[in-house]
Amino acid sequence: MIQYSRFELQNGLRVLIHEDVSSPMVAVNVLYNVGARDESPEKTGFAHLFEHLMFGGSKNVPDFDEHIQLAGGDSNAFTNNDVTNFYDIVPKENIETAMWLESDRMKSLDFSEKSLEVQRKVVVEEFKETCLNQPYGDVWHHIADMAYEVHPYRWPTIGKIPEHVEDATMEDVKDFFHKYYHPNNAILVVSGNIETAEAFKLVKKWFADIPSGERLKRTIPQEPPQKEIHFRNQQAKVPVDALYLAFHTPDRIDKDYYATDLLSDVLCNGKSSRLYRKLMKELKLFTSIDAYITGNIDPGLLIIEGKPAEGIKLEDAEAAIWKELELLKSELIPEVELQKYKNKVESALVFAEASILNKAINLAFFELLGDAELINEEAKFYQAINTKDIKRLANKILTRENCSELYYRAEPIDETD
Amino acid sequence: MQIPDRTIAPLKKDIQKIVLPDVENLHLDNGIPVGLINLGTQEIIKLEIIFNAGRPFERKKLISRATGKLLKEGTKSQTAKEIAETIDFYGGTLSTPVNLDTANLTLYSLKKHYEKLLVVLADILNEPIFPQAEIDSFIQNSKHQLSIDLSKNEVIAYRKITEFIFGKNHPYGYNSDAKTYEAINRDDIVQHFQKTYTRKNCSIFISGKVDTQTIEITNKHLGNLLPAGEKMLPSFEETNNVPGLVKIEKPNKVQTAIRIGRKLFTRKHPDYKGLNILTTILGGYFGSRLMGNIREDKGYTYHIFASIDNMLHDGYLNIGTEVGNDFGNATMDEIFKELKKLREEPVEEEELKMVRNYLMGNILNALDGPFNVADVIKSLALEGLTREDFYENIQTIQNIRPSELQELANKYFDEENMWKVVVGS
Numbered sequence: 001m002i003q004y005s006r007f008e009l010q011n012g013l014r015v016l017i018h019e020d021v022s023s024p025m026v027a028v029n030v031l032y033n034v035g036a037r038d039e040s041p042e043k044t045g046f047a048h049l050f051e052h053l054m055f056g057g058s059k060n061v062p063d064f065d066e067h068i069q070l071a072g073g074d075s076n077a078f079t080n081n082d083v084t085n086f087y088d089i090v091p092k093e094n095i096e097t098a099m100w101l102e103s104d105r106m107k108s109l110d111f112s113e114k115s116l117e118v119q120r121k122v123v124v125e126e127f128k129e130t131c132l133n134q135p136y137g138d139v140w141h142h143i144a145d146m147a148y149e150v151h152p153y154r155w156p157t158i159g160k161i162p163e164h165v166e167d168a169t170m171e172d173v174k175d176f177f178h179k180y181y182h183p184n185n186a187i188l189v190v191s192g193n194i195e196t197a198e199a200f201k202l203v204k205k206w207f208a209d210i211p212s213g214e215r216l217k218r219t220i221p222q223e224p225p226q227k228e229i230h231f232r233n234q235q236a237k238v239p240v241d242a243l244y245l246a247f248h249t250p251d252r253i254d255k256d257y258y259a260t261d262l263l264s265d266v267l268c269n270g271k272s273s274r275l276y277r278k279l280m281k282e283l284k285l286f287t288s289i290d291a292y293i294t295g296n297i298d299p300g301l302l303i304i305e306g307k308p309a310e311g312i313k314l315e316d317a318e319a320a321i322w323k324e325l326e327l328l329k330s331e332l333i334p335e336v337e338l339q340k341y342k343n344k345v346e347s348a349l350v351f352a353e354a355s356i357l358n359k360a361i362n363l364a365f366f367e368l369l370g371d372a373e374l375i376n377e378e379a380k381f382y383q384a385i386n387t388k389d390i391k392r393l394a395n396k397i398l399t400r401e402n403c404s405e406l407y408y409r410a411e412p413i414d415e416t417d
Numbered sequence: 418m419q420i421p422d423r424t425i426a427p428l429k430k431d432i433q434k435i436v437l438p439d440v441e442n443l444h445l446d447n448g449i450p451v452g453l454i455n456l457g458t459q460e461i462i463k464l465e466i467i468f469n470a471g472r473p474f475e476r477k478k479l480i481s482r483a484t485g486k487l488l489k490e491g492t493k494s495q496t497a498k499e500i501a502e503t504i505d506f507y508g509g510t511l512s513t514p515v516n517l518d519t520a521n522l523t524l525y526s527l528k529k530h531y532e533k534l535l536v537v538l539a540d541i542l543n544e545p546i547f548p549q550a551e552i553d554s555f556i557q558n559s560k561h562q563l564s565i566d567l568s569k570n571e572v573i574a575y576r577k578i579t580e581f582i583f584g585k586n587h588p589y590g591y592n593s594d595a596k597t598y599e600a601i602n603r604d605d606i607v608q609h610f611q612k613t614y615t616r617k618n619c620s621i622f623i624s625g626k627v628d629t630q631t632i633e634i635t636n637k638h639l640g641n642l643l644p645a646g647e648k649m650l651p652s653f654e655e656t657n658n659v660p661g662l663v664k665i666e667k668p669n670k671v672q673t674a675i676r677i678g679r680k681l682f683t684r685k686h687p688d689y690k691g692l693n694i695l696t697t698i699l700g701g702y703f704g705s706r707l708m709g710n711i712r713e714d715k716g717y718t719y720h721i722f723a724s725i726d727n728m729l730h731d732g733y734l735n736i737g738t739e740v741g742n743d744f745g746n747a748t749m750d751e752i753f754k755e756l757k758k759l760r761e762e763p764v765e766e767e768e769l770k771m772v773r774n775y776l777m778g779n780i781l782n783a784l785d786g787p788f789n790v791a792d793v794i795k796s797l798a799l800e801g802l803t804r805e806d807f808y809e810n811i812q813t814i815q816n817i818r819p820s821e822l823q824e825l826a827n828k829y830f831d832e833e834n835m836w837k838v839v840v841g842s
Binding site: 020022023024025059060061065066067069070071072073074075089090091093094096097099100103104107117118119120121122123124125126128129130132133134135136204205206208209237238239240270271272273277281284287288307309310336339340343344345346347348350351353354355356 | 419420421423424426427428429430431432456457458459460461489497498501502504505506507508509510525526527530554557558561562564565567568569570669670671672702703704712713714715716717718719720739740741770771772774775777778779781782784785786788
């Protein structure tokens with residue numbers, strides 16, 4: 001059970017404070033309600049590039065990291081399809097440094113040409129390092145592109161192509177800042193060794209004078225239901241074949257979200273799960289296999305991915321997966337099997353509460369979903385799911401017309417080690 | 418509304434004092450030493466069982482890894498499937514990481530399921546059978562994974578640099594290929610298990626919400642386990658390689674991986690504490706010289722780092738990055754310019770202050786929560802260091818002078834003793 005207090009400043013900034021005096025540190029987390037889904041199709045990867053620019057200095061802070069480091073703290077950020085999230089962890093004595101830094105870049109980011117020029121290059125190198133230079137690194141580009149035809153989830157957060165990042169202009173940067181980076185489009189969480197009253201006082205001091213921005217009106221095209229299977233056969237310079245199945249799932253606030261999560265667990269979470277046991281260990285059709293959900297705010301995906309064992313054809317590997325999926329659609333899973341995954345979830349949720357940063361990020365995300373209290377209710381939602389829910393969702397989600405299939409084939413590599 | 422003066426940075430307080438939480442030391446009935454760290458707010462427990470069973474104790478390459486990875490794959494009374502079912506059912510996580518020096522069993526558990534999971538763990542240690550079918554599938558899956566890893570430039574660069582620094586038959590330097598995996602057989606594994614997974618080679622750390630009942634339960638299930646055995650002594654084959662530059666062409670890649678390094682020493686060496694601070698200045702945090710120059714000024718890379726990697730019996734300097742193919746030579750030049758600068762110019766107090774504060778905050782953060790504290794205490798114990806060493810390290814961070822750092826740079830950051838590996842085009 002996580003105790004927290006919630007306030008809203010007059011400028012619309014939502015603030016959550018969670019005390020945990022067992023830690024010597026305080027985490028300050030600022031979530032901005034903007035992600036890759038807000039980008040235009042011609043300028044993909046921009047939300048993530050912008051995250052980099054947020055470290056490029058603000059009006060009164062030429063060097064963000066210098067101050068964090070001098071305060072004995074650490075700072076980082078991540079961007080995904082839905083949000084851009086910044087966090088600082090500082091010794092409790094230096095909480096005010098983090099407040100000063102975060103509020104200054106929220107109020108008046110310094111639009112530095114040098115920073116834009118350098119970070120464009122840095123992000124292009126990141127694109128190469130994580131996508132182009134890695135075996136299977138562009139798989140997510142393929143899956144997103146196959147599964148989504150109109151929704152902006154059809155490109156990955158890093159961007160569709162490096163050129164989009166290379167072409168970003170200072171005008172884009174300014175527009176983006178003014179549209180999305182203001183207090184009424186942000187959620188601030190302070191978590192750790194600080195009294196609530198003190199934290200609130202500091203938040204008011206540093207954030208209350210930041211002017212609100214224009215209320216965000218989102219018009220994200222929603223993906224129509226898929227009508228038939230999408231298939232792609234891709235050759236690449238990888239050492240072994242790989243297989244990916246992607247199924248559309250309910251959105252994050254749908255009541256079936258939690259059952260969908262458990263469905264993916266039943267398929268392949270842990271060494272006792274169905275696909276691992278049957279297809280990898282028993283039939284030896286795969287050398288690795290996994291299933292998971294993407295957890296996006298808008299309808300996301302359930303992914304099954306595996307690498308077939310030597311001599312096993314992709315077609316046969318795929319057929320074996322479908323056989324397992326059909327079983328889930330036709331038979332109720334044993335109660336004890338469902339209980340196992342409920343127990344695993346219970347354990348994971350308790351462990352997640354051991355870190356002040358984790359708690360801060362989760363509180364911000366649930367507040368964004370509409371209610372921070374979800375952080376304490378999730379366990380209950382999972383426990384309420386029954387075996388019929390699993391069967392019902394298997395029938396709804398794990399169908400061919402709802403599926404995108406990627407055959408990722410190894411072409412012979414002509415180089416030697 | 419109160420308008421803050423944003424032009425003035427809030428006063429920063431230096432961290433004056435860091436306290437290493439206490440550890441309670443005791444022994445199980447069979448003599449295995451246990452360190453208990455009772456901390457935290459959650460009803461959770463981490464149990465770590467550590468054996469001197471890593472590479473320095475192998476009779477054949479990869480046997481320590483194979484043994485660790487196959488421990489959970491069947492006992493006299495339970496199949497691999499049954500073991501996995503029980504662990505998953507009680508929401509536990511049991512991993513068997515094999516590091517270079519040690520082989521561990523690490524269990525994360527809700528306190529209420531701790532005993533149920535301990536029973537499985539005890540069985541795994543008591544009567545593992547290492548079924549041939551599981552060994553075969555371990556070999557096949559590992560070979561598959563290896564072929565994927567070897568398609569990454571940075572993996573090749575890492576393998577080469579450690580091989581050159583320590584030697585290709587040294588426990589810290591050797592690399593595996595498909596043939597190394599194929600040569601693994603069951604006898605080697607059984608023998609390795611019998612010799613190294615013994616009381617005299619074992620230590621245990623328990624952290625989280627630990628109470629007397631936790632200790633009793635642990636003793637009940639692990640307190641009469643394992644034969645005494647003989648304490649293992651590590652063996653190392655030294656190398657006389659002369660450092661140099663090695664280039665490996667990979668024409669089809671868009672980035673080049675660079676590794677630079679040299680042999681150093683363990684954390685017990687008198688120069689370690691200071692050199693670790695110097696390495697942090699070079700490339701150990703976001704504001705480091707390499708990050709500042711090669712990423713934040715020139716944009717050649719997404720990430721570049723320098724660290725001292727320590728094993729129980731040795732250590733090495735490890736500088737690494739992946740850069741666009743056009744920037745490979747320029748990056749190499751800049752890295753050596755930064756090393757030269759550290760040799761020739763004393764670090765300014767302003768920069769040093771930042772590194773002192775960063776490292777102090779880092780240590781404070783590394784002691785946040787029971788599992789983190791347990792990791793710090795475990796490392797000290799395994800490496801033969803004391804609580805005094807922990808506090809001396811803090812004093813060094815707070816007091817080291819620029820002239821001392823410059824001396825260390827001249828002693829260890831010279832170009833002639835560095836291995837350089839470049840993989841790409």
